[in-house]
Amino acid sequence: ETSVAIEQKRITLTGPTMSGKSTLLGTLTMSTLDNGRGKSRLSMLKHRHEIASGVTSSVTQELLGYQDAPDGSVEVVNYATENVASWIDIHVASASGHLVLISDSAGHPRYRRTTIRGLVGWAPHWTLLCIPAADDERTERQRTSSTDLPLSPLNAAPDMDLVGAQLDLCLRLRLPLVVVITKMDTASRTGLRQTLTKILDALKSAARRPEILQNQPGMVSEDMLQYVDEGALLQAYSAAVPLLNDPTATVPIVLTSALDGSGIGNLHALLHELPAPREDSVTTSSALNVFHIEDIYTKLAEADGVIVSGRLRSGKLAVGDVLLLGPFLTAYSQEDSEDSDERTPRRPSSGLPTSRSFPGALRDLHLGAHFYALPGQEWKQVKVTSIRNLRLPVASLLADQVGTVAIVANDQLHGTVLPSTNAFARIRKGMVLATVQPTATKTLVAKFDREDLASLAVGNHVVVYIASVRASARIVSARAPDSPTATHDNNEEEHFSFDQDTTVQQGPDATLDGHHDK
Numbered sequence: 001e002t003s004v005a006i007e008q009k010r011i012t013l014t015g016p017t018m019s020g021k022s023t024l025l026g027t028l029t030m031s032t033l034d035n036g037r038g039k040s041r042l043s044m045l046k047h048r049h050e051i052a053s054g055v056t057s058s059v060t061q062e063l064l065g066y067q068d069a070p071d072g073s074v075e076v077v078n079y080a081t082e083n084v085a086s087w088i089d090i091h092v093a094s095a096s097g098h099l100v101l102i103s104d105s106a107g108h109p110r111y112r113r114t115t116i117r118g119l120v121g122w123a124p125h126w127t128l129l130c131i132p133a134a135d136d137e138r139t140e141r142q143r144t145s146s147t148d149l150p151l152s153p154l155n156a157a158p159d160m161d162l163v164g165a166q167l168d169l170c171l172r173l174r175l176p177l178v179v180v181i182t183k184m185d186t187a188s189r190t191g192l193r194q195t196l197t198k199i200l201d202a203l204k205s206a207a208r209r210p211e212i213l214q215n216q217p218g219m220v221s222e223d224m225l226q227y228v229d230e231g232a233l234l235q236a237y238s239a240a241v242p243l244l245n246d247p248t249a250t251v252p253i254v255l256t257s258a259l260d261g262s263g264i265g266n267l268h269a270l271l272h273e274l275p276a277p278r279e280d281s282v283t284t285s286s287a288l289n290v291f292h293i294e295d296i297y298t299k300l301a302e303a304d305g306v307i308v309s310g311r312l313r314s315g316k317l318a319v320g321d322v323l324l325l326g327p328f329l330t331a332y333s334q335e336d337s338e339d340s341d342e343r344t345p346r347r348p349s350s351g352l353p354t355s356r357s358f359p360g361a362l363r364d365l366h367l368g369a370h371f372y373a374l375p376g377q378e379w380k381q382v383k384v385t386s387i388r389n390l391r392l393p394v395a396s397l398l399a400d401q402v403g404t405v406a407i408v409a410n411d412q413l414h415g416t417v418l419p420s421t422n423a424f425a426r427i428r429k430g431m432v433l434a435t436v437q438p439t440a441t442k443t444l445v446a447k448f449d450r451e452d453l454a455s456l457a458v459g460n461h462v463v464v465y466i467a468s469v470r471a472s473a474r475i476v477s478a479r480a481p482d483s484p485t486a487t488h489d490n491n492e493e494e495h496f497s498f499d500q501d502t503t504v505q506q507g508p509d510a511t512l513d514g515h516h517d518k
């Protein structure tokens with residue numbers, strides 16, 4: 001096996017706590033119906049525990065496969081499929097179909113950071129925003145639960161203000177979006193109408209056209225969740241056509257219930273039909289390798305290496321490749337000691353951080369021949385020892401594919417191989433693996449197409465999200481488009497700083513204009 005050639009779409013589930021995300025993921029990947037009290041979610045957790053690979057991550061990811069059936073329908077390849085118990089099995093059973101990776105962003109969505117990270121991390125092709133069908137669910141629940149269970153945080157209804165805020169965020173970020181109305185079984189006609197009105201109003205003011213998928217009447221059994229019929233596929237295809245040229249042209253809306261199974265077939269059909277946007281720049285296999293690190297996994301026990309997961313931004317990554325890993329921020333004249341990353345790196349001199357361009361830095365360079373020792377940053381030469389694409393061992397990873405990469409130190413530059421603790425102790429998400437050393441920067445210029453920018457005043461602190469990078473930053477200068485002069489901050493020190501476990505890099509696609517890297 002060299003690489004996986006079939007289409008791989010990445011989907012992110014978002015929406016407030018209790019909006020039914022994990023349940024929906026359970027229903028899609030296990031083909032089981034929920035009981036309204038977390039059955040689907042629990043059975044998936046149990047299942048995942050059984051197949052756990054010892055890898056932990058801040059997001060839950062599951063893989064779905066779709067395989068064309070001879071009668072024009074599509075078979076769902078998931079854990080309910082015969083002989084499927086792992087992602088490898090899903091690869092095998094979907095070999096001539098295609099794959100969908102679904103991320104369920106964990107963490108409390110009340111914290112905006114987690115929400116945004118879920119929308120930006122792993123560069124999803126599509127965002128599925130889960131919104132419960134009815135506003136009146138809270139009162140509904142309180143009534144039924146008075147004789148049942150006391151209202152605990154676990155069965156509280158989600159906050160509808162939060163729903164509005166999340167929809168607003170998705171629209172402002174101009175994300176390719178699908179709205180999934182969940183818990184249709186709990187909704188009264190009036191409740192559903194109120195919810196839909198809110199959504200349609202929000203879409204209208206963002207100039208996005210809604211496209212509601214009609215559910216077929218009739219009962220849905222768990223067996224039926226395994227196949228997507230031609231009618232559903234045809235409807236989803238029509239809904240997806242306008243999205244081929246412009247993924248933001250419309251917003252498909254699917255009405256679902258994980259309890260009675262309604263609309264689940266339509267959701268499968270849509271996941272099957274949605275186009276996977278591909279930038280031309282991403283697909284060029286001649287481009288140099290840039291791999292965005294999203295997560296760091298347990299260190300290889302035997303070798304001085306580490307496993308990182310993420311997305312190949314460009315190029316074609318192969319086993320045996322020698323790459324540069326970084327940037328590692330080092331304290332300027334400080335020894336690279338074990339605890340040096342615990343201290344905030346400080347430069348002894350004041351003055352703006354170096355952000356001039358380095359001639360030749362992005363041209364072909366003979367590895368080992370030139371090594372730009374930029375002040376305060378360091379790159380480590382590593383060698384790729386194995387690659388997995390969606391857990392399947394492969395010889396190479398293609399542009400825009402995600403996977404895990406095992407790397408070992410290849411520090412021939414300094415003639416020695418550093419012990420693993422030194423080589424990889426300070427590896428952070430947000431770093432990159434690259435063929436040639438990119439120019440890391442501590443400042444960036446962003447342009448905004450809007451008026452209400454009071455919160456971006458000079459001196460203010462912000463959080464910057466670029467691909468897999470999340471970093472604290474401070475605004476040091478600002479200028480209105482029609483004003484010739486800029487406002488500067490005289491307090492010139494670190495502009496970017498470590499935000500917990502992240503570091504800063506600037507790839508060729510760095511933007512801060514509200515768009516994420518697709």
Ligand SMILES: Nc1nc2c(ncn2[C@@H]2O[C@H](COP(=O)(O)OP(=O)(O)O)[C@@H](O)[C@H]2O)c(=O)[nH]1
Binds near residue numbers: 015024260
């Ligand atoms: N009646 C009904 N309950 C649902 C449905 N989907 C989810 N639930 C329930 O809603 C609760 C929260 O669901 P969960 O998936 O954990 O929400 P999350 O926080 O968004 O992941 C659980 O008790 C589920 O059983 C549905 O379609 N109908």
Ligand SMILES: [Mg+2]
Binds near residue numbers: 021022023
């Ligand atoms: Mg959940």
